[in-house]
Amino acid sequence: xxxxxxxxxxxxxxxxxxxxxxxxxxxxxxxxxxxxxxxxxxxxxxxxxxxxxxxxxxxxxxxxxxxxxxxxxxxxxxxxxxxxxxxxxxxxxxxxxxxxxxxxxxxxxxxxxxxxxxxxxxxxxxxxxxxxxxxxxxxxxxxxxxxxxxxxxxxxxxxxxxxxxxxxxxxxxxxxxxxxxxxxxxxxxxxxxxxxxxxxxxxxxxxxxxxxxxxxxxxxxxxxxxxxxxxxxxxxxxxxxxxxxxxxxxxxxxxxxxxxxxxxxxxxxxxxxxxxxxxxxxxxxxxxxxxxxxxxxxxxxxxxxxxxxxxxxxxxxxxxxxxxxxxxxxxxxxxxxxxxxxxxxxxxxxxxxxxxxxxxxxxxxxxxxxxxxxxxxxxxxxxxxxxxxxxxxxxxxxxxxxxxxxxxxxxxxxxxxxxxxxxxxxxxxxxxxxxxxxxxxxxxxx
Amino acid sequence: xxxxxxxxxxxxxxxxxxxxxxxxxxxxxxxxxxxxxxxxxxxxxxxxxxxxxxxxxxxxxxxxxxxxxxxxxxxxxxxxxxxxxxxxxxxxxxxxxxxxxxxxxxxxxxxxxxxxxxxxxxxxxxxxxxxxxxxxxxxxxxxxxxxxxxxxxxxxxxxxxxxxxxxxxxxxxxxxxxxxxxxxxxxxxxxxxxxxxxxxxxxxxxxxxxxxxxxxxxxxxxxxxxxxxxxxxxxxxxxxxxxxxxxxxxxxxxxxxxxxxxxxxxxxxxxxxxxxxxxxxxxxxxxxxxxxxxxxxxxxxxxxxxxxxxxxxxxxxxxxxxxxxxxxxxxxxxxxxxxxxxxxxxxxxxxxxxxxxxxxxxxxxxxxxxxxxxxxxxxxxxxxxxxxxxxxxxxxxxxxxxxxxxxxxxxxxxxxxxxxxxxxxxxxxxxxxxxxxxxxxxxxxx
Numbered sequence: 072x073x074x075x076x077x078x079x080x081x082x083x084x085x086x087x088x089x090x091x092x093x094x095x096x097x098x099x100x101x102x103x104x105x106x107x108x109x110x111x112x113x114x115x116x117x118x119x120x121x122x123x124x125x126x127x128x129x130x131x132x133x134x135x136x137x138x139x140x141x142x143x144x145x146x147x148x149x150x151x152x153x154x155x156x157x158x159x160x161x162x163x164x165x166x167x168x169x170x171x172x173x174x175x176x177x178x179x180x181x182x183x184x185x186x187x188x189x190x191x192x193x194x195x196x197x198x199x200x201x202x203x204x205x206x207x208x209x210x211x212x213x214x215x216x217x218x219x220x221x222x223x224x225x226x227x228x229x230x231x232x233x234x235x236x237x238x239x240x241x242x243x244x245x246x247x248x249x250x251x252x253x254x255x256x257x258x259x260x261x262x263x264x265x266x267x268x269x270x271x272x273x274x275x276x277x278x279x280x281x282x283x284x285x286x287x288x289x290x291x292x293x294x295x296x297x298x299x300x301x302x303x304x305x306x307x308x309x310x311x312x313x314x315x316x317x318x319x320x321x322x323x324x325x326x327x328x329x330x331x332x333x334x335x336x337x338x339x340x341x342x343x344x345x346x347x348x349x350x351x352x353x354x355x356x357x358x359x360x361x362x363x364x365x366x367x368x369x370x371x372x373x374x375x376x377x378x379x380x381x382x383x384x385x386x387x388x389x390x391x392x393x394x395x396x397x398x399x400x401x402x403x404x405x406x407x408x409x410x411x412x413x414x415x416x417x418x419x420x421x422x423x424x425x426x427x428x429x430x431x432x433x434x435x436x437x438x439x440x441x442x443x444x445x446x447x448x449x450x451x452x453x454x455x456x457x458x459x460x461x462x463x464x465x466x467x468x469x470x471x472x473x474x475x476x477x478x479x480x481x482x483x484x485x486x487x488x489x490x491x492x493x494x495x496x497x498x499x500x501x502x503x504x505x506x507x508x509x510x511x512x513x514x515x516x517x
Numbered sequence: 518x519x520x521x522x523x524x525x526x527x528x529x530x531x532x533x534x535x536x537x538x539x540x541x542x543x544x545x546x547x548x549x550x551x552x553x554x555x556x557x558x559x560x561x562x563x564x565x566x567x568x569x570x571x572x573x574x575x576x577x578x579x580x581x582x583x584x585x586x587x588x589x590x591x592x593x594x595x596x597x598x599x600x601x602x603x604x605x606x607x608x609x610x611x612x613x614x615x616x617x618x619x620x621x622x623x624x625x626x627x628x629x630x631x632x633x634x635x636x637x638x639x640x641x642x643x644x645x646x647x648x649x650x651x652x653x654x655x656x657x658x659x660x661x662x663x664x665x666x667x668x669x670x671x672x673x674x675x676x677x678x679x680x681x682x683x684x685x686x687x688x689x690x691x692x693x694x695x696x697x698x699x700x701x702x703x704x705x706x707x708x709x710x711x712x713x714x715x716x717x718x719x720x721x722x723x724x725x726x727x728x729x730x731x732x733x734x735x736x737x738x739x740x741x742x743x744x745x746x747x748x749x750x751x752x753x754x755x756x757x758x759x760x761x762x763x764x765x766x767x768x769x770x771x772x773x774x775x776x777x778x779x780x781x782x783x784x785x786x787x788x789x790x791x792x793x794x795x796x797x798x799x800x801x802x803x804x805x806x807x808x809x810x811x812x813x814x815x816x817x818x819x820x821x822x823x824x825x826x827x828x829x830x831x832x833x834x835x836x837x838x839x840x841x842x843x844x845x846x847x848x849x850x851x852x853x854x855x856x857x858x859x860x861x862x863x864x865x866x867x868x869x870x871x872x873x874x875x876x877x878x879x880x881x882x883x884x885x886x887x888x889x890x891x892x893x894x895x896x897x898x899x900x901x902x903x904x905x906x907x908x909x910x911x912x913x914x915x916x917x918x919x920x921x922x923x924x925x926x927x928x929x930x931x932x933x934x935x936x937x938x939x940x941x942x943x944x945x946x947x948x949x950x951x952x953x954x955x956x957x958x959x960x961x962x963x
Contacts, residue, residue, distance in 0.1 A: 242722075256721060258721070258821070260819050260821075267782075267783075267784045267785070268782045268783045268784050269782070269783025269784075270783065270934065272782055273904060273933065274804075274806045274808060274832060274834070275701075275702060275704070275834055275902075275903045275904030275905050276688075276799070276902070276903050276904050277778070277781075277782050277799065277903070278799065278804045278806045278834055278903060279789050279790065279795075279798035279799045279802055279804045279834070279903060280778055280782070280787050280788075280789050280795040280796075280798050280799050281782050281784045281787060281788065281789070282784065282788045282789075283806055283807055285738070285807035285808075285809070285810045285829075286738060286739075286741075286742070286806070286807050288735070288810070289734070289735040289736075289738035289739050289807065289810065289829075290735075290738070290739040290742075292731070292732060292735035292736070292739075293732075293735050293736045293738075293739035293740075294739075295732075296732070296736075332723070332726055335723075336713075336714045336715070336718055336723050336726070336727050337713075337714045337715025337716065337825075338713045338714050338715075338727045338728065338859055338860070339713070339858075339859065339860070339861060340858050340859045341726050341727060341859065342726075342727065342728045342857065342858055342859035343725050343726050343727070343728075344725065349725075349726040350726075352725035352726050353722070353723065353724065353725045353726050356725055358720075358724045358725045360720045360724045360729055360732070360821075360823055361729055361731035361732050361735065361812075361813065361824075361827075362720060362731075362813050362814050362819065362820060362821055362822055362823070362824070363731070363812065363813035363814035363815050363816075363820070363822075363824070364731045364734070364735065364810055364811065364812050364813060364815075364827060365810065365811045365812075365815040366807075366809065366810050366811075367807065367808050367809035367810060367830070368808050368809035368830060369809050369810075369811040370809075373706050373808065373830060373832065373867055373868065374808060374809070374830075375704070375706075375806075375808055375832055376808055376809075377806055377808070378807075378808070378809070379783075381807075381810060383731075383735075384813070384814060384819060384820075386720060386819065386821055388720070388721055388724055388725070411788065412785075412786050412788055413784055413785060413786045413787065413788035414784070414785070415785060421819055422819065456721075456722070457721045457722050457723070457724060457725060458719060458721030458722050459721050487719070488716065
């Protein structure tokens with residue numbers, strides 16, 4: 072592919088734009104300024120929008136009311152690169168090996184959003200205009216939960232009004248396979264803190280007479296699932312609809328084997344809720360997970376304490392029609408009901424994110440599938456993904472537009488991990504995908 | 518009480534003889550040397566015995582074969598003083614307030630062992646000799662599990678041969694009440710490590726398809742008890758005998774209320790195995806406790822990982838006739854049987870300690886009760902304690918002598934905790950108790 076495009080990406084990747092680390096505030100701004108300039112160079116009218124946090128870059132074509140408007144969303148901030156010692160080459164000194172660019176942010180999300188920008192630039196250069204109006208909205212706080220993007224979207228609601236939203240921040244089901252993600256799980260989180268004794272007790276002097284907070288936390292966690300892996304919280308599945316027949320068929324047609332998932336995760340064997348395939352347990356079924364647990368003595372060897380407290384951090388991934396707040400309430404009721412006497416139970420409510428679902432058989436879904444199939448030369452896979460992108464709910468609510476999730480990440484891209492990478496062929500395909508999807512949307516009957 | 522005795526204890530307490538912290542090696546030796554000198558001054562023949570670790574002090578009277586021989590065991594090492602900020606006065610600058618000496622080691626065990634030494638000194642000063650032969654064995658590694666004392670006891674088996682062993686390292690059932698501890702629980706420990714994924718996974722991308730190691734650890738812990746608080750490991754209670762009638766009566770006669778235990782522990786309510794009083798659940802029933810648990814993200818806020826591993830540190834307190842190694846095997850079998858597929862379970866065997874039991878109605882038991890009752894002016898309480906002193910099993914095995922556990926610690930002494938203290942009246946009573954118990958043993962019919 073063309074060296075200028077690669078050099079652009081290398082330059083973009085050299086900014087250590089880590090949004091969660093305050094000492095990178097200057098790098099964030101420099102990266103946003105570079106991006107704004109690159110949008111201008113591509114032929115767009117671009118500016119910075121202050122948010123109170125890291126700035127957003129907004130770049131757009133002139134509005135032609137005869138054309139549809141496509142909002143392309145992405146982010147220039149990246150996850151922290153630590154642990155640094157696990158990187159083969161430094162995270163902010165991009166290196167090309169085996170046809171892949173290795174750097175923090177290579178896939179998530181600099182490589183993907185730049186591909187869209189270069190696609191737009193190339194079409195403008197070749198044809199002088201685009202088949203649709205385009206607005207780029209590229210934020211700098213995605214990795215910290217987009218705390219300011221909702222307010223900015225509301226503020227710019229008129230300007231950001233669009234027919235459809237295009238995002239490339241999801242993964243291909245297998246490397247090189249066109250993938251339209253039509254569903255994402257929602258999330259609700261909470262933390263439980265169980266306390267009993269006023270101080271860590273001697274487990275001999277008191278053990279037997281008092282409840283052990285670590286045991287209580289363990290029993291509460293154990294109460295969340297039955298023997299078959301179903302979530303045992305009363306009412307948890309009430310709003311979960313069965314999969315549609317076409318969803319089952321689409322899932323079965325996915326070119327992914329359970330062995331691929333097992334290899335990627337590194338577990339000795341896949342397990343989970345009985346009655347569903349692994350891919351459906353991830354994409355189409357809700358879960359209850361422990362993200363962290365702690366209490367008592369965690370050092371080397373033995374310390375015979377009966378700990379004064381223990382905690383667990385829990386998240387529940389949710390599927391369409393489950394309401395995050397309602398599920399959180401059901402879980403809280405369940406935990407209170409199952410908590411034994413002799414301890415105090417504190418439950419700290421955490422954040423929510425709505426499940427996302429769009430019909431891949433809609434007009435825009437069809438355009439996206441066409442564009443993906445044309446770009447990659449294969450039938451587009453329709454995927455329900457297990458992750459969550461809470462901002463989609465905000466977009467749907469404020470802008471009222473459908474979202475198309477067009478995958479450009481490979482399954483082994485190591486986003487959020489050391490040695491994150493982006494294959495050059497994905498980068499090149501991303502440029503073509505942008506051109507194809509804008510063309511397909513532009514060609515839709517009005 | 519006499520100021521010279523108090524000054525002796527203050528001097529003893531100023532040594533920061535923390536056996537587990539290597540930078541205190543010099544302090545350990547200085548403390549042992551001080552103690553050796555103090556034994557000499559009391560009229561005993563005293564020496565240091567090297568152990569490979571911290572030295573032991575051995576001090577004795579000349580052997581008179583017409584007299585019984587009493588071995589008095591204690592230790593000059595102390596627990597680490599941390600957290601320092603919770604001490605009202607510095608841990609190694611002893612301070613007297615409200616009739617108590619506050620310092621690390623004040624009760625455990627410097628105050629108690631010094632009381633015995635001063636008792637012997639006083640009798641020698643008053644009468645010129647003792648009613649029994651006495652050997653002091655005072656080690657410097659009790660707080661780290663006495664790793665070298667077994668070997669030393671074997672090496673000095675001839676010299677340490679004795680009729681009975683006297684130890685003051687246990688607690689009075691309530692402040693000022695004479696207490697003979699006739700049973701201690703044993704212990705066996707193990708650590709479970711559950712691992713699955715090769716790295717922390719994204720809980721959205723993989724959650725549902727793989728077993729969560731933290732959930733597995735929680736379910737394994739939950740499997741250890743039934744709903745009534747009984748340990749649910751098959752065969753766990755097979756060797757536990759019912760309490761004797763006189764034990765039940767002795768337990769019911771103890772001048773301690775459940776409310777006292779609740780207050781000392783700080784829990785909102787006492788709980789535990791159904792069918793037993795709190796005091797019996799501590800002293801006469803075995804337990805399964807979690808001493809520590811950990812896995813996944815433990816920092817502030819949320820991190821949606823599915824952790825690659827989790828662990829728990831477990832100890833089981835055991836009662837007479839339960840064999841620690843056999844129980845450890847039963848627990849391992851139970852854990853393996855209950856571990857679900859999809860994870861690796863590693864079990865690390867920990868240390869053992871035998872349960873201790875002696876008949877308080879024996880000849881020596883009777884002498885001890887007489888001495889305690891005379892010293893404190895009340896009927897002696899007979900107590901089964903919940904803690905463990907693993908070295909007692911070693912003594913019984915090598916020296917074949919009965920052990921008398923004569924309490925000098927108050928329930929609120931805060932041993933191992935900040936603001937450890939020893940009431941001056943306990944110190945003074947300890948001196949008299951030593952004189953009384955040696956006299957009672959000396960008077961026993963041969």
